[in-house]
Amino acid sequence: MNGKESLIRVEDLKKEFVGVHALNGVSVEIKRGEVVFVVGPSGSGKSTFLRCLNRLEDPTGGHIYFDGVDLMDGKININKHRQKMGMVFQHFNLFPHMTVLKNMTIAPMKLQGTGKEEAEQEAMKLLERVGLADRANAYPSQLSGGQKQRVAIVRALCMKPEVMLFDEPTSALDPEMVGEVLQVMGELAKENMTMVVVTHEMGFAREVAHRVLFMADGQILEEAPPQEFFGNPKNERLKAFLSKVI
Amino acid sequence: MLQELQDKFYLNFIDDNRWAYLTNGLKTTLIVTLFAVLLGIAIGFLVAVVRSTCDKTGKLRILNALCKLYLTVIRGTPVVVQLLIIYFVIFGSVKIDKVFVAILAFGLNSGAYVAEIIRSGIMSIDNGQFEAGRSLGFNYVQTMTYIVLPQALKNVLPALGNEFIVLLKETSVAGYIIRSRTYDAFMPLIAVALIYLVMVLAFSKLLNLLERRLRNSER
Numbered sequence: 001m002n003g004k005e006s007l008i009r010v011e012d013l014k015k016e017f018v019g020v021h022a023l024n025g026v027s028v029e030i031k032r033g034e035v036v037f038v039v040g041p042s043g044s045g046k047s048t049f050l051r052c053l054n055r056l057e058d059p060t061g062g063h064i065y066f067d068g069v070d071l072m073d074g075k076i077n078i079n080k081h082r083q084k085m086g087m088v089f090q091h092f093n094l095f096p097h098m099t100v101l102k103n104m105t106i107a108p109m110k111l112q113g114t115g116k117e118e119a120e121q122e123a124m125k126l127l128e129r130v131g132l133a134d135r136a137n138a139y140p141s142q143l144s145g146g147q148k149q150r151v152a153i154v155r156a157l158c159m160k161p162e163v164m165l166f167d168e169p170t171s172a173l174d175p176e177m178v179g180e181v182l183q184v185m186g187e188l189a190k191e192n193m194t195m196v197v198v199t200h201e202m203g204f205a206r207e208v209a210h211r212v213l214f215m216a217d218g219q220i221l222e223e224a225p226p227q228e229f230f231g232n233p234k235n236e237r238l239k240a241f242l243s244k245v246i
Numbered sequence: 247m248l249q250e251l252q253d254k255f256y257l258n259f260i261d262d263n264r265w266a267y268l269t270n271g272l273k274t275t276l277i278v279t280l281f282a283v284l285l286g287i288a289i290g291f292l293v294a295v296v297r298s299t300c301d302k303t304g305k306l307r308i309l310n311a312l313c314k315l316y317l318t319v320i321r322g323t324p325v326v327v328q329l330l331i332i333y334f335v336i337f338g339s340v341k342i343d344k345v346f347v348a349i350l351a352f353g354l355n356s357g358a359y360v361a362e363i364i365r366s367g368i369m370s371i372d373n374g375q376f377e378a379g380r381s382l383g384f385n386y387v388q389t390m391t392y393i394v395l396p397q398a399l400k401n402v403l404p405a406l407g408n409e410f411i412v413l414l415k416e417t418s419v420a421g422y423i424i425r426s427r428t429y430d431a432f433m434p435l436i437a438v439a440l441i442y443l444v445m446v447l448a449f450s451k452l453l454n455l456l457e458r459r460l461r462n463s464e465r
């Protein structure tokens with residue numbers, strides 16, 4: 001969490017689904033190397049916020065500056081910028097018709113022109129780091145939930161992203177598999193990866209986050225470093241929320 | 247009784263080299279089916295991609311409307327009528343190869359069914375697959391090509407195989423415009439039935455093998 005350089009700046013972000021205001025003007029700045037957690041009640045707009053960051057969801061208003069470029073600008077090629085924003089989903093979304101290795105190498109090979117050998121070497125290195133080198137030729141259906149999510153994380157890392165977005169990465173896992181995924185995420189955070197994490201794992205947030213955002217009704221009602229966020233919350237909604245989840 | 251059967255057999259197949267009609271008919275059926283299948287796949291694939299692109303992104307509205315019209319007309323009228331219309335109405339005033347007309351009619355017909363089968367396959371793929379592709383930086387076409395379509399096609403392979411068997415059998419009605427010779431019904435019809443049965447069984451067997459191969463690649 002060294003430099004002060006801003007990587008993502010969100011200004012007055014709005015998203016309306018037919019009749020539902022999911023985001024009501026969210027502004028936030030995320031610095032390079034910063035680990036930001038987003039918590040809040042169900043339906044508060046956390047996923048929508050995260051999915052707007054790489055425009056998987058098209059915002060209806062506001063600006064997202066990523067590395068200085070306004071992603072809301074119609075003239076930019078969003079696919080180029082998405083390559084720099086890794087995303088990890090609640091339900092893994094591995095490609096079931098490809099081996100683990102192919103899952104990891106297809107994007108670098110097709111999008112960044114990386115040679116097969118180099119892409120596979122890179123992928124194997126990452127697999128080793130998350131303890132899955134022996135599963136390289138397995139298909140996703142042959143993996144446990146925790147293994148799938150670890151593969152999903154390293155699949156995103158293969159693109160050498162500048163930020164990793166996580167949407168409840170452990171919510172679909174059996175309890176005994178949560179730890180292995182959190183461990184991988186913790187290591188990433190230590191290596192200064194910029195991370196935005198939506199989660200219900202409050203203990204993990206307290207341990208790893210540099211800053212925690214509380215979201216409710218499509219707005220950020222409080223943001224603070226974890227000690228303060230959990231130890232001395234100010235917003236009434238946040239107090240009520242914390243008393244329920246902790 | 248036996249003698250009578252023998253006579254009929256002789257009359258229908260041997261005399262006047264009539265067996266040649268059968269083998270020629272078989273050849274024509276296979277040619278028509280083969281090219282109609284190819285045409286049907288091409289049309290069906292394009293229509294399915296247009297339809298699901300419109301469903302997913304809201305683009306290609308006009309093309310989508312045309313596709314819907316095509317699907318409604320083709321699926322709402324009998325194939326024999328379509329065949330006759332193409333032969334007697336559309337190409338009524340020009341001299342044209344009947345086999346070509348049959349390929350065109352059955353290809354157009356099959357395309358509509360193939361389109362809906364492939365579209366259902368695309369729709370059956372979890373949207374998370376699509377999103378995972380896009381989040382890695384693949385554009386719409388790449389995501390479809392590398393991620394969605396391979397899974398969709400694999401899922402609908404049995405339904406596609408079934409459609410081709412139907413097509414193979416349907417092409418027999420092309421005989422209406424191609425020829426009818428002897429007025430004895432029994433022998434030629436039984437022979438034709440047997441030939442179709444053998445072809446369909448063989449094709450089903452092939453399809454089964456292919457499906458098993460594909461499934462093994464995933465487990």
Ligand SMILES: Nc1ncnc2c1ncn2[C@@H]1O[C@H](COP(=O)(O)OP(=O)(O)OP(=O)(O)O)[C@@H](O)[C@H]1O
Nearest residue numbers: 017018020021022041042043044045046047048049
């Ligand atoms: N595709 C959609 N169409 C319509 N409404 C949607 C859509 N996606 C989300 N919403 C609505 O937007 C609001 C915010 O949803 P979102 O999924 O962002 O909440 P969340 O904070 O991630 O909740 P959870 O903790 O349950 O995942 C909700 O009211 C939801 O019903």
Ligand SMILES: [Mg+2]
Nearest residue numbers: 046047048168
């Ligand atoms: Mg959510």
